[in-house]
Amino acid sequence: MSTKQIIVKKFGGSSVANIDRVKAVAKRIVDSKKRNNNIAVVVSAMGDTTDELEELAFNISKTPPDREMDMLMASGEQISASLLAMAVKALGHDSIALTGPQVGIKTDGSHTKAKIERISAKRIRDAFNANKIVIVAGYQGLNDNQDITTLGRGGSDLTAVALAVALKANVCEIYTDVEGIYTTDPRKVKTAKKLKKITFEEMLEMASLGAQVMQARSIEVAKKFNMPIHVRSSYSKAEGTMIMRRNTKMEEIAVQGVTSNKSEAKITINAVPDKAGIAAQLFNAVSKVGANVDIIVQNVSHKKLSDISFTVPKTDLTKALKATQTVAKKLKAGEVTSDKNIARVSVVGSGMRSHQGIAARMFETLAKNKINIDMISTSEISISCIINQKQTEKAMQVLHRAFIG
Amino acid sequence: MSTKQIIVKKFGGSSVANIDRVKAVAKRIVDSKKRNNNIAVVVSAMGDTTDELEELAFNISKTPPDREMDMLMASGEQISASLLAMAVKALGHDSIALTGPQVGIKTDGSHTKAKIERISAKRIRDAFNANKIVIVAGYQGLNDNQDITTLGRGGSDLTAVALAVALKANVCEIYTDVEGIYTTDPRKVKTAKKLKKITFEEMLEMASLGAQVMQARSIEVAKKFNMPIHVRSSYSKAEGTMIMRRNTKMEEIAVQGVTSNKSEAKITINAVPDKAGIAAQLFNAVSKVGANVDIIVQNVSHKKLSDISFTVPKTDLTKALKATQTVAKKLKAGEVTSDKNIARVSVVGSGMRSHQGIAARMFETLAKNKINIDMISTSEISISCIINQKQTEKAMQVLHRAFIG
Numbered sequence: 001m002s003t004k005q006i007i008v009k010k011f012g013g014s015s016v017a018n019i020d021r022v023k024a025v026a027k028r029i030v031d032s033k034k035r036n037n038n039i040a041v042v043v044s045a046m047g048d049t050t051d052e053l054e055e056l057a058f059n060i061s062k063t064p065p066d067r068e069m070d071m072l073m074a075s076g077e078q079i080s081a082s083l084l085a086m087a088v089k090a091l092g093h094d095s096i097a098l099t100g101p102q103v104g105i106k107t108d109g110s111h112t113k114a115k116i117e118r119i120s121a122k123r124i125r126d127a128f129n130a131n132k133i134v135i136v137a138g139y140q141g142l143n144d145n146q147d148i149t150t151l152g153r154g155g156s157d158l159t160a161v162a163l164a165v166a167l168k169a170n171v172c173e174i175y176t177d178v179e180g181i182y183t184t185d186p187r188k189v190k191t192a193k194k195l196k197k198i199t200f201e202e203m204l205e206m207a208s209l210g211a212q213v214m215q216a217r218s219i220e221v222a223k224k225f226n227m228p229i230h231v232r233s234s235y236s237k238a239e240g241t242m243i244m245r246r247n248t249k250m251e252e253i254a255v256q257g258v259t260s261n262k263s264e265a266k267i268t269i270n271a272v273p274d275k276a277g278i279a280a281q282l283f284n285a286v287s288k289v290g291a292n293v294d295i296i297v298q299n300v301s302h303k304k305l306s307d308i309s310f311t312v313p314k315t316d317l318t319k320a321l322k323a324t325q326t327v328a329k330k331l332k333a334g335e336v337t338s339d340k341n342i343a344r345v346s347v348v349g350s351g352m353r354s355h356q357g358i359a360a361r362m363f364e365t366l367a368k369n370k371i372n373i374d375m376i377s378t379s380e381i382s383i384s385c386i387i388n389q390k391q392t393e394k395a396m397q398v399l400h401r402a403f404i405g
Numbered sequence: 406m407s408t409k410q411i412i413v414k415k416f417g418g419s420s421v422a423n424i425d426r427v428k429a430v431a432k433r434i435v436d437s438k439k440r441n442n443n444i445a446v447v448v449s450a451m452g453d454t455t456d457e458l459e460e461l462a463f464n465i466s467k468t469p470p471d472r473e474m475d476m477l478m479a480s481g482e483q484i485s486a487s488l489l490a491m492a493v494k495a496l497g498h499d500s501i502a503l504t505g506p507q508v509g510i511k512t513d514g515s516h517t518k519a520k521i522e523r524i525s526a527k528r529i530r531d532a533f534n535a536n537k538i539v540i541v542a543g544y545q546g547l548n549d550n551q552d553i554t555t556l557g558r559g560g561s562d563l564t565a566v567a568l569a570v571a572l573k574a575n576v577c578e579i580y581t582d583v584e585g586i587y588t589t590d591p592r593k594v595k596t597a598k599k600l601k602k603i604t605f606e607e608m609l610e611m612a613s614l615g616a617q618v619m620q621a622r623s624i625e626v627a628k629k630f631n632m633p634i635h636v637r638s639s640y641s642k643a644e645g646t647m648i649m650r651r652n653t654k655m656e657e658i659a660v661q662g663v664t665s666n667k668s669e670a671k672i673t674i675n676a677v678p679d680k681a682g683i684a685a686q687l688f689n690a691v692s693k694v695g696a697n698v699d700i701i702v703q704n705v706s707h708k709k710l711s712d713i714s715f716t717v718p719k720t721d722l723t724k725a726l727k728a729t730q731t732v733a734k735k736l737k738a739g740e741v742t743s744d745k746n747i748a749r750v751s752v753v754g755s756g757m758r759s760h761q762g763i764a765a766r767m768f769e770t771l772a773k774n775k776i777n778i779d780m781i782s783t784s785e786i787s788i789s790c791i792i793n794q795k796q797t798e799k800a801m802q803v804l805h806r807a808f809i810g
Contacts, residue, residue, distance in 0.1 A: 056484075
């Protein structure tokens with residue numbers, strides 16, 4: 001029996017954007033292999049390849065068929081994986097490149113957003129036994145029709161985590177162009193701090209609230225199978241951030257991070273007659289057109305009329321607005337308005353469960369800085385406020401200063 | 406039972422070099438489908454994709470591993486096939502793109518130059534039954550290890566012919582940027598004529614003697630299974646050239662074509678002692694280093710010394726020269742010289758079997774035009790002369806005028 005560690009490493013598109021970077025990644029992999037590990041590397045398409053392929057497709061058809069789209073897009077990772085395997089071999093270490101289908105990544109049939117159903121990984125184990133470094137084309141699998149499927153944008157993260165679970169790896173390392181997970185966006189708040197550790201729950205909450213380091217689905221899978229993830233830099237050897245299960249030794253921190261998100265818009269329907277079942281009627285109509293409603297606020301005014309506001313992703317605004325207007329007419333409600341100039345700022349931390357007064361302190365901090373709160377939403381480990389988009393960075397700065405430093 | 410014709414069409418890289426050409430090819434395919442045919446289309450990689458991918462690989466490693474090279478190169482056809490299927494669908498006709506492995510093209514294990522062993526083509530037949538146009542990624546297959554293999558340069562021609570045989574197609578159409586097969590290179594001889602028909606044997610001879618329209622291996626397969634090939638233009642609807650089995654109704658033409666080839670070099674070993682077994686010793690040594698010897702001429706001079714000249718591909722010249730020099734030393738022969746400035750001009754035609762005096766007329770024509778003949782080689786249906794490379798085009802012109810017009 002081997003006592004080697006098994007490590008799955010994932011390198012994103014910018015880490016292999018050109019030949020020199022591919023060579024640098026190869027060097028790093030070989031160094032790690034020399035420390036007596038079995039290494040499987042998941043790689044994304046080089047640089048802008050994915051965007052370029054997508055552009056080709058959309059120049060041919062406004063609605064390219066999903067099946068052929070997957071076949072097209074998967075070629076990007078096939079290219080980067082074969083080149084990376086060549087680069088590893090050129091450094092004198094045996095390696096093998098495998099496509100998702102060759103790895104035995106079986107998915108369901110939903111093209112462009114397939115779900116992994118099972119991974120055999122036999123070829124990877126065989127390659128480990130032959131002391132080879134394995135390079136895997138990320139983001140892709142095979143469905144039962146023997147057709148190539150892809151896992152959606154950011155799918156290489158999912159390939160890496162799922163593969164780490166299948167191989168019973170010790171850790172899944174996600175290499176990226178930042179040094180790890182930060183308390184907030186370092187481009188917007190200079191005092192942003194790199195976190196040493198963060199729990200799966202906190203990371204999920206931060207990802208859903210705007211932090212863009214890792215794909216949320218991958219974190220969910222890692223959480224489910226308790227696979228620790230190490231998010232670290234492709235360009236430095238510094239330790240990054242461990243995403244892991246909360247253990248009793250970890251200090252419970254009230255606020256781990258501050259995030260922002262400008263992808264939502266607000267719809268308001270004014271002067272709605274205040275009768276039972278009206279909200280249900282409205283949100284049924286909106287969800288029927290496929291728009292995801294998030295925060296909802298209802299103000300009952302005098303005269304038994306109320307205003308209802310809710311947020312939807314900006315991409316769903318047109319259809320949601322149309323559906324709302326139709327309902328408003330039926331209900332004989334007032335005007336329907338929309339506002340794209342909103343932003344969500346959030347504070348996230350599992351310590352919130354036990355710490356009192358986080359919400360109050362957040363509202364106070366914003367008020368003191370003349371930032372108006374339009375809507376509020378809370379979860380067990382986060383509090384979000386909808387504010388004017390122009391004040392996003394200021395809000396992040398003052399909240400970071402108030403809670404983190 | 407269907408009474409539809411089955412047609413396999415192959416479009417080369419320049420025919421799908423950009424989005425507009427992909428759309429034009431799609432239009433042409435759909436038009437053909439409307440004439441009640443079942444259509445399978447084999448497509449090469451777009452434009453210079455193959456060269457670009459090769460360059461990436463050689464920038465990473467001087468000796469990229471063959472297995473990964475195949476995985477890399479096959480992506481080019483995966484891209485063009487999926488885009489072409491999208492373009493067909495955008496015109497309102499259902500289509501499906503398939504990789505070589507998905508088609509069931511099984512090859513032997515020799516990466517970068519694999520041989521097709523069998524084709525199941527079940528998915529193509531299923532798609533025909535569903536009235537779909539099938540787009541196949543050319544040049545690739547799968548070996549028994551479930552690894553992607555490629556068939557060597559020009560391999561898409563082979564995919565098309567082999568698929569036509571497997572599907573019992575009525576014809577295999579090869580679309581290219583010329584109008585068909587010409588009596589000689591139209592860029593060099595203005596009076597070159599497009600041939601309506603040519604036999605497999607003549608086409609093979611012309612291909613091996615320098616005509617570059619189709620890959621020779623594909624013509625061999627077509628000949629073996631008697632699959633007629635229609636070579637025609639991607640850009641016009643004009644009929645091209647049929648490559649087919651000779652039938653008794655076909656007029657036997659003495660000279661169908663004039664070809665030239667500048668890819669050979671000549672090695673001469675002077676003053677070789679005229680003893681038995683010396684030629685064997687020499688050519689054993691040369692073939693051991695992997696050089697392909699073609700024409701051999703031996704002149705016995707006085708004093709029991711002879712000069713031996715032979716031709717090899719220019720790419721083999723260095724190693725062949727080295728091997729020859731070693732043998733010359735052993736044999737105590739004279740100087741070894743080489744000459745790259747040679748060319749081969751040939752006349753080809755199956756009518757040569759029955760027509761007398763073709764050789765005499767060829768030598769006469771060259772002599773009259775002061776073109777010196779250095780070496781001569783003949784086959785059943787061709788005569789080749791090695792001449793000074795500078796006189797190649799002149800030789801082609803005078804031979805074309807003498808034999809064809």
